Amino acid sequence: MSGDNEFVVVANRLPVDAIVDEHGGTTWTESPGGLVAALSPVLSARRGCWVGWPGLIDAAPAPFHTDSGILVHPVPLTADDHERFYEGFSNATLWPLYHDLIVTPTYHRDWWQSYRDVNYRFATEVDRVAAPGATVWVQDYQLQLVPGILRQLRPDLTIGFFLHIPFPGPDLFRQLPWREEVVRGLLGADLIGFHLVSNAENFLSLVQQVSGPKGSHTGQPDSLKVTGSASVRTTTASITASDGREVAVAAYPISIDPTSLGEADDKEVARRRAELGNPECILLGVDRLDYTKGILQRLEAFEELLEAGALDPNEVVFVQVATPSRERIEHYRTARRQVEEAVGRINGRFAKIGRPVVHxxxxxxxxxxxxxxxxxxxxxxxxxxxxxxxxxxxxxVACHPDGSGALVLSEFAGAADELLQANLCNPFDIESLKRALLQAVRGLEHDPETMRSRMRAMHEQVLTFDVDAWANASLRDLDEARR
Incomplete structure (x- = not known):
């Protein structure tokens, strides 16, 4: 029996966080985030809902509306689901595979079975809530089988899929024992979106190589043709699926909601600098504590610059905010231990009493x-x-409209395709990291006008192509995909 929601967003997590009070009662607050901000008006205007896991084990509330009016439809997960589907297949198999084998993926058949089961559960929940002919937008790597399952359950739906992480080259992806099943799952969508053209090209190349029975997918293009602006990109490439549908493949770089960051407050900024001892230069890192983020390597580069005297510990501090992440997975525990050992060692070598050089x-x-x-x-x-x-x-970049500041950016971050004026570096090469750090620090000191011009160009890019532009382009093309 179909529901009455004309637009459905499907993601591993709902856009809410549970807050448990001292009496054991649970209240829900809306999670901050650009995706929520961008899709809230769309969900309201299209009588839509958001399907996802509420973040609790073995428990899920009845559907409810958030403070901003989003109808959320919780999908429960058991402890076994969380261990095998989420921590296992999603984050110990797919995550390292899609991030170019920074660590070795683990391939467990029972994890795969759990991944299939949970994807089927999500798809059946969407089947329940989606109105006839509704549009469904599936988000990210945890739910790559949902489009294919939904296509079988509800051929009346318009289905989009967007991948929020990189998509690997076909030679890497083909390691996956269940590669054909994942490809078939994705091809259930009418539109498959990626951040970068290179990701979309990887997928198109893969489909040419991994297509199940011979002749089941035809018409794959030899290359990805790109049209549109340099920052919100669409493509004319498509794949003819086995049921005769044309599956569009496109690249849309996601961005932020600049207004979500709030207003500037010079007094608070001055207070933060004073807390750090009013140094000449503050370097900042803000990351999930994930082995893909290169936190240890940037700290080691900073340490070598201090050791060589290129940076003065009396004039510079490094602030590293490392948000806890997936702490039950061994590679993440190892990453935390290494980072914290580096912080202690650097402060032991270069800090003064009451004045750490790394915060x-x-x-x-x-x-x-x-x-x-x-x-x-x-x-x-x-x-x-x-x-x-x-x-x-x-x-x-959005927080520096006056052109102040500098950005050191890995060339392997998707943002490097747009923020071309950043100080780009190769994080695998500590000398490249050191050069980029030093160029940024010395550029601010010796060539402030050039640095200001570069930052202003990046600021304009971010404000022009914000999260609304990303969502509008994606949903526009999804609306057109089935016509």
Whole structure:
């Protein structure tokens, strides 16, 4: 029996967080985030709902409306689901595979079975809530089988899929024992979206190589043709699926909602600098504590610059905010241990009593406070080994409309395709990291006008192509995909 929601967003997590009070009662607050902000008016206008896991084990509330009017439809997960589907297949198999094998993926058949089961559960919930002919937009790597399952359950639906992490080259993806099943799952969509043209090209190349029975997918293009602007890109490429549908493949770089960061507050910024001892230069890193983010390598590069005397510990501090992430997975525990050992070693070598040279926070910060640190920082350091986009880089740029500050950015972050005026580096090469850090610090000191011009160009890019532009382009093309 179909529901009455004409637009359905499907994601692993609902856009809400549970708050449990001292009496055991649970209340729900809307999660901050650009995707929620961009889709809230769409969900309201189209009589839509958001399907996802509420973040609780073995428990899920009845559907309810958030403060901004979003109808959320919870999908329950058991402890076994969380261990095998989420921590296992999603984050110990797919995550490292899609991030170019920074660590070795683990392939367990029971994890795969759980992934299939949970994807089927999500798809059946969408079947329940979606109106006849509704539009469904599936989000990210945890739910790649949902489009294909929905296509079988509800051929009347218009189905989009968007991947928020990188998509690997076909030679890497073909390691996956269940590669044909994942490809078939994705091809259930009418439109498959990626951040970058290179990701879309990887997928198109893969489909040519991994297509199930011979002749089941035809008409794959030899290359990806790109039309539109340099920052909100669409493509004419399509794949003819086995049921005769044309599946469009497109690239849409996601961005931020600049208004979500709040207003500038010079007094608060001055307070943050004073807390850090009013140094000449503040370097800032803000990341999930993930082995893909290159946190350890940037700290080691900073340490070598201090050791060589290129940076003066009396004049510079490094602030690293490392949000806890997936702490039950061994690779994440190892990453935390290595980062914290580096912080201790650097402070042991170069700090003074009461004046650490590295300030380290292993917790998340409220958006308002994070903005103050963004504004206070002279150099933002974003050095992932691989990243689908990296919105921290864009948030920092959005907080510097006057052109102050500098951005050190990994060439392997998706944002590097747009923020061309950043100090780009190769995070696998510590000398490249050191050069980029030094160029940013010295550029602010010796060539402030050039640095200001570069930052202003990036600021204009981020404000022009914000999260609304991304959502509008994606949903426009999804509306057209079935016509």
């Amino acid at each position: 380290y926070l292993h917790r998340s910060l409220p958006k308002r406070l994070l903005r103050h640190y963004y504004q206070a920082a002279d150099v933002m350091v974003v050095t992932p080994f691989k990243d689908g986009m990296n919105l921290v880089a864009k948030e920092y």
